Amino acid sequence: MRNWVFGSAFVSGFVLMVLEMLGGRIIAPWFGGDVYVWGSIIAVFMLALSLGYWLGGQWSLQRASLQRYGGLFWAIGLLMLPVIYVADPIMAAIFDRCEDPRYGSLIASIALFLLPSIVMGMVSPYSVRLLTQAKESSGASAGNLYFISTLGSALGSLVTSFYLVAWLEVNQILLTAIGVLFVNGTILIALNKRFPVL
DSSP: OHHHHHHHHHHHHHHHHHHHHHHHHHHHHHHOSSHHHHHHHHHHHHHHHHHHHHHHHHHTTSSOOHHHHHHHHHHHHHHHHHHHHSHHHHHHHHHHHOOOHHHHHHHHHHHHHHHHHHHHHHHHHHHHHHHOSSGGGHHHHHHHHHHHHHHHHHHHHHHIIIIIHHHSOHHHHHHHHHHHHHHHHHHHHHTTTTSOOO
């Protein structure tokens, strides 16, 4: 089970940065690409992750299982779909009411990225719960997990900015990332009976 949890944490970290790196491209046509736009995007992701860490820790205390863990990945994928299909109408509505790029980009970031980022934040504490079978190993498990998750985020940033945006359109990248989340979640759900959580 450990390898599946570590691999899933890597996937979550990778997709998180794919979404964050593409956030600037999604918002730029409406509010530009200045530093306050990136400040809004980063702030929303950080606040969402902090809330997700707390929620994930609470949720992991209630009947932790690979099935519920896999459900997190399905939820992330579903919450990312509006970024593809309704981003333009959402940003047009925000732009009509708030042309100031500072606050407009902040509101747009909240509307598009807050919910999927919260659920992505839930993955890390839930992963720690699945990996921790004894108190003596909890520190090592958390350290290994955050190493792998952060490595996924670093690679997600580099692969997206160096390669994916040159090869694919934004929506194609997002659809691929969502597909990976769905496949990962489905595998975890299928493994639920094989690896019960103590």
